[in-house]
Amino acid sequence: MTTLGLYIALMSAGLKGELQYRLNFVIWVAMGVIYQLTGFVFIWVLLSRFQELAGWSLGEVAFLYGLRLLGHGLQLLGFGYIHMLEIYVREGLFDRFLVRPVPVLLHIIVSRFPVGAIGDFGSGLVLFLVANSLVAVDWSPPALAFASLTVIGAALLEAGLKLMVASLSFRFLSTRSIVFVVDDVFNNFGNYPLKIFGGVAQFVLTFGIPVAFIAYLPATVLLGRTSELAVSPVLAYLAPLAGAMVFGLALLVWRHELPSYQSAGH
Structure with missing residues (x-):
């Protein structure tokens, strides 16, 4: 069986397992929807008062927000349990992934089906x-x-950054604070047009932690707003490729750091 086929089979089995507890399943999905839409309600209230945000109308901001949520939800559906790597390493549970006939990274990703991600992706699609x-x-x-391609690229970019951070667990054991920082940056800055931030912040959010490639740059292409960009419009058109590049780099980091793992028994 190919890696993709194995991934689909394991995720399907995980979904079937979660569906056995239907009330719990519904609660987790609902929590995902409520959490994500609460953030947009804040923007809606803000724009109801000021009419626009850095020249963007409510519809345009909602479009950007929904595009970002689609990528985020797809990332959670496809790679939702990457962040568990730190816990597995710290608590001595990682060894079990090394002795099973499944690629280690794949096994971690599919260790449990991320039910809440359905709510994230669904709310993004509706919005x-x-x-x-x-x-x-x-x-x-x-x-x-x-x-x-933007949604797929956004998912790969976010997953790639989280995988890079998670891979450092083999050396430093605790990377949770870094994961929280990455999540906060995406949640706090990824849903807004970058024009509302200063030049330094725009630079950092484009070339430091590349949040701009998740939704803002692609949204300017689809909405015909590339003229407002502080960078070349070419970057906006190439935004979907950023995800593949970041995820590819993350796989290299993973392979480099994996040999650093020391079993809890050593």
Whole structure:
């Protein structure tokens, strides 16, 4: 069986296992929806008073927000348990992944089905579709392809950054604070047009922690707002590639750091 086939089989089995506890399943999905939409309610209240945010209308901000949530939700669905690596290493549970006939990283990713991610992705999809009715986007085949690649690229970028941080657990054991910082940056800055931040912040959020590639840069392409960018519009059109590059780099970091692991019995 190929790695992809194994991944699909294990995730399907995990989903079936979670569905055995239907009330718990519904609660987790609902929690994901409530958590994500609460953030947008804040923006809606803000824009109801001021009408626009850095020149962006409510519909445009909702479009950006929904695009970001789609990528985030897909990342959680596909790679939701990468952050558990630190716990497995610190508590001496990582050894069990080394002795099973499944690729180690794949086994960690599919160790449990991330039920709450369904709520994240679903709320992002609903918000994106509603926002689409409020903005003028020409959904030509190239635009549809670009949007689809953007969501996939966003998922890979976020997963790649988390995998890089998680891989450091083999050396430093505790990386939780770094994971929280990465999550906070994505949650606090990824849902807004970067124009509202200063030049230094825009630079850091583009080339430091590349939040801009998640939704803002692609949204400017789809909404026809690339003229406002402080960087070359070429970067906006190439934004989906950033995810593949970051995830590829993360795999190299993972392979480099894995030999540093020392079993709890040594």
